[in-house]
Amino acid sequence: DTGVSQDPRHKITKRGQNVTFRCDPISEHNRLYWYRQTLGQGPEFLTYFQNEAQLEKSRLLSDRFSAERPKGSFSTLEIQRTEQGDSAMYLCASSSHETSGIRAEQYFGPGTRLTVT
Amino acid sequence: AQKITQTQPGMFVQEKEAVTLDCTYDTSDPSYGLFWYKQPSSGEMIFLIYQGSYDQQNATEGRYSLNFQKARKSANLVISASQLGDSAMYFCAMREGKDSSYKLIFGSGTRLLVRP
Numbered sequence: 539d540t541g542v543s544q545d546p547r548h549k550i551t552k553r554g555q556n557v558t559f560r561c562d563p564i565s566e567h568n569r570l571y572w573y574r575q576t577l578g579q580g581p582e583f584l585t586y587f588q589n590e591a592q593l594e595k596s597r598l599l600s601d602r603f604s605a606e607r608p609k610g611s612f613s614t615l616e617i618q619r620t621e622q623g624d625s626a627m628y629l630c631a632s633s634s635h636e637t638s639g640i641r642a643e644q645y646f647g648p649g650t651r652l653t654v655t
Numbered sequence: 656a657q658k659i660t661q662t663q664p665g666m667f668v669q670e671k672e673a674v675t676l677d678c679t680y681d682t683s684d685p686s687y688g689l690f691w692y693k694q695p696s697s698g699e700m701i702f703l704i705y706q707g708s709y710d711q712q713n714a715t716e717g718r719y720s721l722n723f724q725k726a727r728k729s730a731n732l733v734i735s736a737s738q739l740g741d742s743a744m745y746f747c748a749m750r751e752g753k754d755s756s757y758k759l760i761f762g763s764g765t766r767l768l769v770r771p
Contacts, residue, residue: 571758580659580746580761581700594756627698633757640688640752641707644759646700 542647544630550653551620558616559650563632570613571644572605574598575627584628587613620654627651658682659749659762666767668737675722676732676765678747686752689730690759691721694744703745706730708752737769 543562551557563570568589573581584603586594589610599605602620607613617624628651631644660679668674680689691703706714706721714721722731734741744766748759 569757571756573759578763580748580764581759583758583760586756586758594758629700631700631759635757640686640750640757641705642757643690643702643705645702646692648697648699651698 542630542632542645544628544647544650546650547648548651548653550655553622553654554619556616556618557620557652558614559628559630559652561613561615561630561632561647562611563613563630564634564645567632567634567645568610569633569635570607571631571633572613572615573629573631575629575649576625581629584615617652620652622654625652625654658760659747661747661762661765663765664763666765667770668734668741668767669770670739671736673733673735674737674767676734676745676747676767678730678732678762680728680730680747680749682728682749682751684751684753688750688752689721689723690748690750691719691730691732692746692748692761693741694746694764696743700746704732734767739769739771742767742769 545560570587572584575581587607602618627649629649630647633644635642687708689706693701704716720733744764746764747762
């Protein structure tokens with residue numbers, strides 16, 4: 539078990555370009571979360587998948603953002619027409635609540651740091 | 656309204672001493688969980704300790720303990736015998752039982768610096 543992985547770790551892009559990030563959760567985890575963390579703040583929830591179904595999206599997730607989790611395995615987060623305000627760390631987390639319920643730990647990946655110039 | 660409040664943006668502690676990081680929360684859900692995570696400069700979030708709203712005893716994990724005062728809605732993290740490697744950002748987070756997504760709601764964090 540290698541934990542949650544994210545790719546790339548860093549991305550620098552020009553304003554207006556599209557970017558896509560990938561998250562590979564822990565293999566047996568059916569729940570996957572995306573969070574965004576800006577400098578000096580705690581992570582903020584963006585969206586949540588249970589298996590392949592996207593069950594909740596935050597108001598932070600504008601129509602320029604889209605997330606997928608085909609086949610309930612890895613997930614991608616795409617940002618179209620990036621803006622400078624999109625510069626942040628994008629964190630992915632996975633968990634399995636079937637046995638632990640509310641106390642189930644979320645395991646975080648190392649994050650993708652996006653810089654929009 | 657802020658659901659998780661961490662009022663200490665930064666804290667200093669001398670190596671080998673204990674330190675308390677404050678966290679207050681706000682929820683009307685009787686079933687909830689409280690978490691503390693550590694985030695070193697490398698960026699990964701490391702789970703430290705969990706406290707459930709119905710747990711009778713305060714949680715402990717090695718040098719970490721949680722001072723849970725339910726009536727005051729506070730869940731302070733106590734780190735005993737601080738080490739240089741404890742220097743990091745610390746986040747308090749809450750999960751509400753009524754929220755089927757079980758997403759975490761984080762506070763703004765406290766930066767802890769351990770002095771040698």
